[in-house]
Amino acid sequence: MSTGRAGHVARSTTRSTIRPHSETPEATRDRVPLRTFLRTADGVAIDSVYEPGDPPFRDLVFVIAHGFTGHADRPHVRRAARAFARYGGVVTFSFRGHGASGGRSTVGDREVLDLAAAVGWARGLGYARVATVGFSMGGSVVLRHAAAGRDAGVDAVVSVSAPARWFYRGTAPMRRLHWLVTRPSGRLVGRYGLRTRIHHRQWDPVPVSPAEAVPRIAPTPLLIVHGDRDGYFPLDHPRMLAAAAGEHGELWVEAGMGHAENAAPQELLERIGDWVVGRAG
Known part of the structure; x- marks a missing residue:
């Protein structure tokens, strides 16, 4: 699978606290938040946000991929971003067709290009380690993106509440x-x-x-997280993903948890942050 070339900035916003992409190295040093539009390999403008993290993990950045119908400004996406900011920098973005981003949603197909643009931007900010964390549709996207191996440019992958197979209609x-x-x-x-x-x-x-993508992720560390009360995808989905991952993946089945970022408790987000710090290079 090819993820295409990482995107570049199409245009920047005019908000006073936000600077264009050409100034991001200075912004990283100054711990200034940034908001801009990235251009994907197929030409879609993706609304993206960068927030510096707290020391001492300033060489690590989290790229968060939200679920279907979410966007970068949703309260639960912002909550996850705040949790991960304790461990490193954070990049959030809105998939195509969502929020202020351009294009139309392909429900997990071309969205791999959106994630590739965000990961490329994160690398351009000067971070040595990049971890992707995806929820639901975003969870499937981080798996397919990471299947590009070294070309994906990620050091750890976390997939939360993701499907294992397409066209599931069982719930x-x-x-x-x-x-x-x-x-x-x-x-x-x-x-x-x-x-x-x-x-x-x-x-x-x-x-x-x-x-099918999961076996191609090795040796990049992989964490699969799923709630035992997920109303969308039952537990055979994460178990199928874990079986495909083999020894290089970990599976956490969370008691009482529902679906995706809306259902992820603060304690789980913190455990994910600890896992990424320990595994990402």
């Missing part, structure tokens, strides 16, 4: 999601009710599934 929430994505009326609800612009075209070709 009521997933049946509703398929209606949202595949039906014109569903896409209207997505656009105007959920502020998510969904592409009308079906996948062609169908991308490599998360379970």
Whole structure:
């Protein structure tokens, strides 16, 4: 799988606390937050935010990939960003079709290019170690992105509440999601009710599934996290991912946890931060 060339900045915002990409090395030293638009390899503008972390882990940056219908400013994404800022710098972004980003969502396919642009930006900020943390759809994206091996440019991968296989309809929430994505009326609800612009075209070709991608991630450290009360994907999904990972992956099944970033408790986010610090190089 090719993730394409990491993106560059399309344009910067005008907010006074934000500087353009060309000034990011100085901004990193000065611990100044940045917000800008990155350009993906296929030309989509991706709204992205960088926040410096706390010492002593200033050589490490977390890149957070949100779930479907989320975006960089969602409260639970911001909560995760604050938790990980205790361990390093943090880059958040909105996938295509979400929030202020351009394009339309392909529900986990071309989103690999969005993550590649964010990882490339994180490296450009001067960090020696990059960890990707994805939730739900973002969890599938970090797995497929990391399957590029060394070309992915990541030192640790955390996938939370991700599916193992495509086209799953075994739960009521997933049946509703398929209606949202595949039906014109569903896409209207997505656009105007959920502020998510969904592409009308079906996948062609169908991308490599998360379970097929996982064996290609080794030797990069991999953590798979899933709640035992996840209403979208039952436990056979994380177990399938863990089986595909073999000895190089870890599986945490979280008692009482539901789905994705909305359900991740503070204590879990802190444990993920500790795991990344210990594994990312």
